[in-house]
Amino acid sequence: MRIFPRNIKRVLKSSLFGLILAAAMTVQAFGAAGETAQDMGRDTAKDTAREADREAPQDTLPEEGLTASPITMDVVYGYKNIAKSGRFLPLRVDLKNTADRAFTGTLCVLAMESDLQGYSMDLDYDVYRYEYPVEIPASGSVTEMLSVSLGARVDQMYVRLLDESGNQVGQKRLKLNLNMDTxxxxxxxxxxxxxxxxxxxxxxxxxxxxxxxxxxxxxxxxxxxxxxxxxxxxxxxxxxxxxxxxxxxxxxxxxxxxxxxxxxxxxxxxxxxxxxxxxxxxxxxxxxxxxxxxxxxxxxxxxxxxxxxxxxxxxxxxxxxxxxxxxxxxxxxxxxxxxxxxxxxxxxxxxxxxxxxxxxxxxxxxxxxxxxxxxxxxxxxxxxAMDGGNYNQYWSVQSLINTGNLTKLPKVGLYVTLAVAYVVLAGPGLYFFMKHRGMLRYYMPSVGILSLCCTGMVLLMGMTTRFTGPFFTYASIQDADSEGVSETTFINMRAPYNKPYFVNLNQDYTLYPLTGNVYYNMTPVPKFTGEEPPAITIHYGKDGTSIKADNVGAFNSKFFMMEKHTSNQEGVGFTGDINCFDGKVTGTLTNNYSKEVENVAILLYNQMMYVGHMDPGETLDLDDMKMVYGATNFGYAMAEQITGASRYKEDKDIGDAAYVGALERTNLLSFYMSNYLSGYHSEARVVAFSKDKDETGFLKSSGYETYGSTLLTSSIDVNYEKDGMIYQSAMQKQPNVLSGEYYAQNNTMYGMSPVMLEYYLGNNIEVEKLNFYHLSDEVAKSMRYYYTVPFSGNMYFYNYNTGSYDSFDTNVTEYVREDLEPYLSPGNTLTVKYVYDATGDYTWNIMLPVLTVTGRSK
Structure with missing residues (x-):
C-alpha cells in the first residue's frame, strides 16, 4: 500500500534535495563570513615580556657520516660563543677551499622557532631554513657574517654547506648550553x-x-x-x-x-x-x-x-x-x-x-x-622568563595585520535568498508548473538542470570573495627626515590552501621572521635533529629574497617584519616651524608629499594637536588650533581621537568599512606611540595616513592581493623659549615616590591610599610659573573604557617653612613664583600629596595631572 502517491514522493524528494543543497550553500556563506570576520575582529595586542636566557661556552660539533670534502667550515656564534636565546644570533662562518677550482653553493642555517598555529593558537615548533648563496675562490677562503633568529629555549642550530647540485658537502651542529635559571x-x-x-x-x-x-x-x-x-x-x-x-x-x-x-x-x-x-x-x-x-x-x-x-x-x-x-x-x-x-x-x-x-x-x-x-x-x-627579541613584537603587531579586506566578506543575505528561491522553484513551483502543462516526465531532469544553474550562480557569486593564491595584510610605518626615509613594514602572509607556495620579495628590504610564544611557556622543546622538513625557507639571493612555505596550513598566518632605508632625494615628509610655550603651539606645518594625507596630527609629550586633511605641498598655520592633553603611554585613547574611532564606541559594526578603517589606523598609530613615543621626547612627531590600501612595494611582483595601512611620520624640532623664558615639562625626570602606589610610566596612582610625589623641576632654570594640566574631556571619556579616570580629590603642597602640607584647590592650574616660594626646595623640587576622592567609581588607574614649568635660565 502506498502512503503517498508517486508524484507527491517526487516532489518531496526534490524538495529534500533542494533543502540539503540550500543548507550547504548557506553554511558555506556563513563559514566564509565567519572566517573573514574572525580575521577582521581580532585586534588584541598583548604586551608580553621578552625571555632572557643565556648560553655557556660550547663546542661546535661536526656531523658524522659526511664524505671528505675540499671545503672546511668553522662557525663562531654570538660574541666569542656568548649568547642568549630569544634574540637574533650573529654567526661568523669561515669557509676555506683547498681545491684548485672555485666553489659555488649555498650556505644553509636550520633553526627551530616556537609558533602559534591557526585560530586555535596552539603552541607548536616550526623549522626555519635560511639560505645564503656563497662563492669560494680556488685555494681561497671567505667569511660570511650572518644573523639568524634563535628561538627561546632552543639550544641548537645546524649550519650546512651545499654545492650547486644541492648535495651536502659540510655541516656543523651548534650545541648551546642555555641557562634557564637567571x-x-x-x-x-x-x-x-x-x-x-x-x-x-x-x-x-x-x-x-x-x-x-x-x-x-x-x-x-x-x-x-x-x-x-x-x-x-x-x-x-x-x-x-x-x-x-x-x-x-x-x-x-x-x-x-x-x-x-x-x-x-x-x-x-x-x-x-x-x-x-x-x-x-x-x-x-x-x-x-x-x-x-x-x-x-x-x-x-x-x-x-x-x-x-x-x-x-x-x-x-x-x-x-x-x-x-x-x-x-x-x-x-x-x-x-x-x-x-x-x-x-x-x-x-x-x-x-x-x-x-x-x-x-x-x-x-x-x-x-x-x-x-x-x-x-x-x-x-x-x-x-618570557623575554625574547621577537615575541614582544609578535603580540604587538598581531592586531595590526590580522585584519582583512571587507570586500572579501560574502553577502550572506544574497546566499540565503538564492537558497530559498531554489527550494521554492525546485519543489512545489516547478512541480505544479510541469503538472499543469502535463510535462511531469521532465520534472526530474528539470530539477537537475536547475540545481546545476544554482550551483553555477553560487560559484559566480563567490568569485569576488574567493582567494586564489597567497595574500598579504600589511601595516607600514614610513619615517622621513631631511636625510633619508626609513620604512618598517609588518606583513601577515597567508594562503587559501595547504600546499607549498613561493613568494618573491623586493630585494631592497631586509626580512625578519616574527614568531610567537605563550606566556611563561615551560613545555618541553621537541627534539631537533636537523632532518625535519622546514615549514619556512627564506632564500637571500642576489636578485631578491624569496619565501617558501610548506605545510603551514590553509589560512594559517606567518608574520614577518621588513625594513628599508633609502635617501630622501625627493624631499618627502613633513617640515615646519613649531613653537611651544605656556601650553600653546604656534608656527606652520608643510606637507611635502606629492599626495593627499589624512588624519594629520602633531604629537608632543602628553599633548596632541589635530590637523586633519592636507593636500600635496600645503602649508598650514598652527596658531589657532586646539591643543588636547592626554597620556602618551595610553596611546590608544589618544590615537582614536585622531583616527575618529572614538565615534564608534556604541556602534561597532564589523561590516562598516569606515569603522574598520578607523580601527586599523587606531591600532597602527597606538602601536607607533607605544613603541616609539613611550618616554619623554622634546621634539614634535607629525603623523598622518596615506589613502592607499593596496601597496605592493615590498613584493617583487604585483600579482598578489594586499591590504593594509601606511602611517607617515616625521620629526620636527620645537622651540620652547620666548622672551628669555624657558618652557619645559616637569616630568622629564620621573617623580620620586615618597609614599603610596604610583606607576611612573603611566603617571597613575592606585587605590585609596594617598600618594606623595617629589617633582624635580630642573636645576637649569629659576622657576617663575608652574602649571598643572589635566586630561582633556575627549581623552578622559576614552580613558574610561580602559578603567582609567582623571584625578579628582584633594591636593597638598609640602611647606618647607612649617614642615606641614598645605591644601590647594585642584581647579587652580597655574601657580606663580610668589605662590610657590614656601614649597620649593633649594634643589628646585616640589613635594605634592594627592588624596583621591573616595566617592568616585574607580579606585585604580587614576591619572594624575602633568606638570610644566616656566622660568629663566640660570
Whole structure:
C-alpha cells in the first residue's frame, strides 16, 4: 500500500534535495563570513615580556657520516660563543677551499622557532631554513657574517654547506648550553681599558632576578649591522675614541638604539673623543673642555660623614637635547638620558673607568644606576622568563595585520535568498508548473538542470570573495627626515590552501621572521635533529629574497617584519616651524608629499594637536588650533581621537568599512606611540595616513592581493623659549615616590591610599610659573573604557617653612613664583600629596595631572 502517491514522493524528494543543497550553500556563506570576520575582529595586542636566557661556552660539533670534502667550515656564534636565546644570533662562518677550482653553493642555517598555529593558537615548533648563496675562490677562503633568529629555549642550530647540485658537502651542529635559571643583562663594553670596567660584571639587579654580564668589544669586533647588536641590552662606551668606528658601525648603533637598545656613554677626560661620533645628534651645545669636579655619589655611601661619599673626578659637563636627569650631584646632572625611538641614549659626566674603585666597594651604586636608567618596565621585561627579541613584537603587531579586506566578506543575505528561491522553484513551483502543462516526465531532469544553474550562480557569486593564491595584510610605518626615509613594514602572509607556495620579495628590504610564544611557556622543546622538513625557507639571493612555505596550513598566518632605508632625494615628509610655550603651539606645518594625507596630527609629550586633511605641498598655520592633553603611554585613547574611532564606541559594526578603517589606523598609530613615543621626547612627531590600501612595494611582483595601512611620520624640532623664558615639562625626570602606589610610566596612582610625589623641576632654570594640566574631556571619556579616570580629590603642597602640607584647590592650574616660594626646595623640587576622592567609581588607574614649568635660565 502506498502512503503517498508517486508524484507527491517526487516532489518531496526534490524538495529534500533542494533543502540539503540550500543548507550547504548557506553554511558555506556563513563559514566564509565567519572566517573573514574572525580575521577582521581580532585586534588584541598583548604586551608580553621578552625571555632572557643565556648560553655557556660550547663546542661546535661536526656531523658524522659526511664524505671528505675540499671545503672546511668553522662557525663562531654570538660574541666569542656568548649568547642568549630569544634574540637574533650573529654567526661568523669561515669557509676555506683547498681545491684548485672555485666553489659555488649555498650556505644553509636550520633553526627551530616556537609558533602559534591557526585560530586555535596552539603552541607548536616550526623549522626555519635560511639560505645564503656563497662563492669560494680556488685555494681561497671567505667569511660570511650572518644573523639568524634563535628561538627561546632552543639550544641548537645546524649550519650546512651545499654545492650547486644541492648535495651536502659540510655541516656543523651548534650545541648551546642555555641557562634557564637567571636572566642576564648583556653589556657590551667598548673601551681602551676594559679591565677597569670588570666591576660591571655579575651585578644583581631587581633583587638579583637580573644579573649583568659584560662582554668586551673592540672597534674591529663591533658589528656593523643592527642585527649583529641584537644580543646586547646595553652598549657602554667609555675611554674610547668613537672616531675609530666606521660609518656602518655608527649607523648600526643608531638603528639598534631605535629598536630598543640602551647606549651608555662615559665622558671624563676624553669626552670630546668619546662623543665624536654622536655629539651632533644628541648634544644641545658643543662638547666643553673637561674640568675637575667633586661628585657626590650619594649620602647612602658615606662612611665618616656626608663628605665621605664625594670623590674628585675629571668630568665633561654636557647638555643633551631634551635630556632628563637620571643621577645628580647637588646641582650637577651626573647622568642624563634622552629617548631615541624605543631606546635610550645616556651620557655621564665621568669616565666609568674612573669610578671603578668606588663601585667595587659600593656595588649597589651600579645596581642603582641601571635600575634608574632602565626603569621598572624595561627591567621587568628583561627579568621575565618570557623575554625574547621577537615575541614582544609578535603580540604587538598581531592586531595590526590580522585584519582583512571587507570586500572579501560574502553577502550572506544574497546566499540565503538564492537558497530559498531554489527550494521554492525546485519543489512545489516547478512541480505544479510541469503538472499543469502535463510535462511531469521532465520534472526530474528539470530539477537537475536547475540545481546545476544554482550551483553555477553560487560559484559566480563567490568569485569576488574567493582567494586564489597567497595574500598579504600589511601595516607600514614610513619615517622621513631631511636625510633619508626609513620604512618598517609588518606583513601577515597567508594562503587559501595547504600546499607549498613561493613568494618573491623586493630585494631592497631586509626580512625578519616574527614568531610567537605563550606566556611563561615551560613545555618541553621537541627534539631537533636537523632532518625535519622546514615549514619556512627564506632564500637571500642576489636578485631578491624569496619565501617558501610548506605545510603551514590553509589560512594559517606567518608574520614577518621588513625594513628599508633609502635617501630622501625627493624631499618627502613633513617640515615646519613649531613653537611651544605656556601650553600653546604656534608656527606652520608643510606637507611635502606629492599626495593627499589624512588624519594629520602633531604629537608632543602628553599633548596632541589635530590637523586633519592636507593636500600635496600645503602649508598650514598652527596658531589657532586646539591643543588636547592626554597620556602618551595610553596611546590608544589618544590615537582614536585622531583616527575618529572614538565615534564608534556604541556602534561597532564589523561590516562598516569606515569603522574598520578607523580601527586599523587606531591600532597602527597606538602601536607607533607605544613603541616609539613611550618616554619623554622634546621634539614634535607629525603623523598622518596615506589613502592607499593596496601597496605592493615590498613584493617583487604585483600579482598578489594586499591590504593594509601606511602611517607617515616625521620629526620636527620645537622651540620652547620666548622672551628669555624657558618652557619645559616637569616630568622629564620621573617623580620620586615618597609614599603610596604610583606607576611612573603611566603617571597613575592606585587605590585609596594617598600618594606623595617629589617633582624635580630642573636645576637649569629659576622657576617663575608652574602649571598643572589635566586630561582633556575627549581623552578622559576614552580613558574610561580602559578603567582609567582623571584625578579628582584633594591636593597638598609640602611647606618647607612649617614642615606641614598645605591644601590647594585642584581647579587652580597655574601657580606663580610668589605662590610657590614656601614649597620649593633649594634643589628646585616640589613635594605634592594627592588624596583621591573616595566617592568616585574607580579606585585604580587614576591619572594624575602633568606638570610644566616656566622660568629663566640660570
Amino acid at each position: 636572566a642576564e643583562l648583556f653589556i657590551g663594553v667598548l673601551s681602551d681599558d676594559p679591565e677597569k670596567l670588570l666591576y660591571l660584571n655579575g651585578v644583581g639587579i631587581n633583587y638579583s632576578t637580573l644579573r649583568t654580564r659584560s662582554i668586551e668589544m673592540t672597534a674591529a669586533t663591533l658589528p656593523s649591522s643592527e642585527l649583529g647588536l641584537d644580543q646586547l641590552d646595553v652598549l657602554l662606551i667609555s675611554d674610547f675614541d668613537t672616531g675609530r668606528l666606521s660609518g656602518q658601525q655608527i649607523q648600526a648603533v643608531w638603528d639598534w638604539v631605535q629598536k630598543g637598545g640602551v647606549l651608555l656613554i662615559g665622558t671624563g677626560a676624553r669626552g670630546s673623543e668619546t662623543l665624536r661620533a654622536f655629539a651632533g645628534d644628541i648634544l644641545e651645545e658643543p662638547v666643553p673642555q673637561p674640568d675637575q669636579y667633586v661628585i657626590n655619589m650619594g649620602v647612602e655611601y658615606a662612611v665618616d660623614g656626608p663628605e665621605g661619599a664625594s670623590i674628585p673626578l675629571t668630568c665633561t659637563d654636557v647638555l643633551l637635547k631634551g635630556g632628563s636627569e637620571v643621577l645628580s650631584s647637588d646641582e650637577l646632572s651626573v647622568l642624563s638620558s634622552v629617548s631615541a625611538g624605543k631606546g635610550i641614549v645616556a651620557v655621564s659626566m665621568y669616565d666609568f673607568a674612573d669610578i671603578g674603585e668606588f663601585c667595587q666597594q659600593n656595588i649597589s651604586y651600579i645596581y642603582n644606576l641601571f635600575a634608574t636608567l632602565l626603569g621598572e618596565s624595561r627591567i621587568n621585561s628583561l627579568s621575565s
